[in-house]
């Protein structure tokens with residue numbers, strides 16, 4: 001038997017596993033790295049977060065990823081560049097992990113598994129592309145090859161989680177429903193777990209004991225992606241509008257907002273997914289041209305975009321829960337730090353109670369990386385994750401491809 005397989009067999013049978021989870025999202029701000037211990041599996045999973053760090057991407061990394069990200073700035077991507085970027089990102093992520101482990105004084109041999117999301121460079125759900133050769137097909141692409149991570153760190157690595165979801169009929173995202181369901185379902189309340197990343201998404205969790213097949217997750221539209229792109233276009237040295245200061249000085253432009261909201265994505269049935277391919281510079285530019293607001297001040301544009309992100313969330317919630325959803329909402333992701341976004345959400349969902357996932361014992365900025373550690377834990381030690389009868393595009397699957405270190 002392959003000794004690595006014997007090691008994996010041993011890891012799978014342990015009462016707990018020490019797992020590193022990696023996530024680098026659409027904001028390209030850096031690689032989120034968590035080191036956690038996961039006890040058990042399935043609904044009995046218990047999390048102990050040992051360490052968390054965001055290793056920032058420097059400008060050179062961002063430049064390289066942007067060459068292909070969402071189709072590249074020109075809409076033309078070099079196949080050679082894409083091919084070269086895939087192992088390069090895997091090595092970069094491996095070196096970032098090794099740096100973190102050194103700082104945390106943990107040997108790679110003391111870690112059981114590495115769960116790597118990779119860098120999404122293109123997301124193509126069927127509703128978002130019209131390619132005549134592939135009509136009706138869902139696809140998504142994450143770079144940062146798992147073999148590079150396994151060989152360089154010596155840790156058995158699971159990666160490329162989204163392809164199984166697509167193979168089983170999903171759009172490859174959001175996968176948050178699985179981890180949220182296992183870690184955060186509660187007998188006491190129905191919950192909305194709202195992640196405000198580059199793209200905003202939420203998971204709905206009914207009370208445990210209620211019909212669990214009602215649980216699902218969906219993207220709701222832009223979170224920070226358009227805000228960040230607008231800030232960058234005006235202030236090339238700024239990554240984002242810190243604490244929403246610029247947006248807070250602006251006024252929502254109602255005609256621009258109405259035009260942005262006319263995009264059919266917002267009225268499409270849930271669950272649905274999207275990405276910066278749709279909610280990018282062209283979408284905003286066309287809406288500004290249509291409304292004659294090309295000269296609008298950046299503060300007003302940002303105020304309008306924050307309102308758009310909040311309205312995307314509110315409309316999605318209203319689609320499922322009626323005009324006045326009254327739910328416990330737990331926020332995570334970078335947008336949870338933006339007071340303008342938070343205030344707009346509270347205004348549009350006045351009957352909801354808001355807190356961050358801190359209140360549930362989950363560090364908001366670490367949540368997505370934790371979710372991939374949970375997926376790896378299930379793939380190795382659990383069963384295909386089954387949420388109720390698997391309705392609402394959350395097929396019962398185990399996700400992640402295994403890379404051996406040797």
Ligand SMILES: Nc1ncnc2c1ncn2[C@@H]1O[C@H](COP(=O)(O)OP(=O)(O)OP(=O)(O)O)[C@@H](O)[C@H]1O
Nearest residue numbers: 025026027197198199224240243333334335337338
């Ligand atoms: N203090 C802050 N004020 C305003 N915005 C902030 C603040 N901190 C973070 N952000 C926003 O959060 C973004 C990073 O969010 P996050 O790391 O959750 O995104 P991501 O994981 O890349 O996205 P996704 O979940 O879509 O993959 C930043 O680019 C910025 O827009």
Ligand SMILES: CC(=O)N[C@H]1[C@@H]2OC[C@@H](O2)[C@@H](O)[C@@H]1O[C@H](C)C(=O)O
Nearest residue numbers: 120123173174175176197199201368
């Ligand atoms: C294709 C892709 O990478 N999607 C991300 C992105 O970032 C937020 C939102 O869009 C969500 O759909 C997803 O990530 C989270 C972790 C998810 O799958 O649940």
